[in-house]
Amino acid sequence: MGRPILGLRSTLKSLTRRDIKSYMSRRYSAESVFITATGNVNHTKLVRALSDSIGKIKRSGKAQVIKAPVATRSVKLVKRDLEQVHLCMGVPVPSMTDRKRFELYLINTMLGSGMSSKLFQEVREKRGLAYSVYSYLNLCKDAGSLVVYAGTSKESFGEVLTVVLNEFEKLATELTIEQLNHTKDQLKGGIVLALETTDARMMKIAKDEIYFGKSMPIKSLIKEIDRVKLEDVRKSIENYLSPDNITLAAIGGGMKKRDLPSVLK
Incomplete structure (x- = not known):
């Protein structure tokens, strides 16, 4: 990584x-x-x-284990002659083997997965600041990250960052049990639909063996999602989506550090 x-x-x-x-x-x-x-x-x-x-194929003994890098907060702006500014805001999160991943699945779904997500609605539909905006989870065996991507103009660069940070805060303070239950249903439905094809099931079996050393039945995943409580999600949002944890990388023209929100300077 x-x-x-x-x-x-x-x-x-x-x-x-x-x-x-x-x-x-x-x-x-x-x-x-x-x-x-x-x-x-x-x-x-x-x-x-x-x-x-x-x-x-020959055996060679255990492969060398490389420790996960320690996440450090940083801001990197790369100036290029591009039509858009492409930015990623990321925070470190627990790994694929941590049970908190189910809270993270729900957070990511609400925040930036799909057209009904908060970032899509606020950044694109309401304000027209970006054509493409979404979040994704990158969970490995011993490390993980949650990342927000947006493609915007140099004029809207600072505003997009501010709006994303505001959505982080609002997600922690305004999340209701009704919204959480709706997201659970959305996530569970997506898991089932994603495994309808034989090749998708094949990939799931392989990933389960690599990460957990055994097969993880779909029913057990759904039970784990149902077990997640509202307070658990709120705590994870506060712990992981804190401005103190954010690393920002952006590439494009016309960006200036003075455009950054104060918490990222």
């Missing part, structure tokens, strides 16, 4: 064939492989076929 996908110019220049082969032998080994299959599958035949092919 926090590293460029393509790497750095210096590291790419110094890479050798031996480096790449060494990395592959450490990372792409038998103990790191998870195989899942759904649909009209014969387990015995599948195991036999895999044993004759990828079953020959």
Whole structure:
């Protein structure tokens, strides 16, 4: 996390064939492989076929464990000659294996998931400040983040940030039990619909094995969502959506630090 996908110019220049082969032998080994299959599958035949092919992959011992980076609050504005300003505001949150993820699923759904979300309605529909605005969760095995993205004009850059921060605060103080229950129904319905295809179920099985070491039945996920209380969600909003936790990254033209809300300066 926090590293460029393509790497750095210096590291790419110094890479050798031996480096790449060494990395592959450490990372792409038998103990790191998870195989899942759904649909009209014969387990015995599948195991036999895999044993004759990828079953020959060598074991290399446990792969190196890299600790999650420690999140630090920062603001980075990158000036580029672009038509829009693209910004991301992120906060660190618990990992995929933490039970608080169910509170985060609900918070993300209310905040910026879909056309009925608070950010879409306030930033785009009511104020016309951005064409695209949404939030998303990035949950890994030992770390996580909740991120808000918006594409806006350089003139509206500061106002968008202010509106997003206001929505963070309003979500904590104005959330009602009726809104929470509606969001629970929306989230549960989305989970069921998302798993209608066989490939989606296959991916879920793989992720469950990687994160939890076992399959997580849909019914158990729905029960966990139903267990979440209003007070739990409010506390998580206050703890994680605090301005003290926010990291901002933006790229575009015409941005100035004086346009930032005071809590981000």
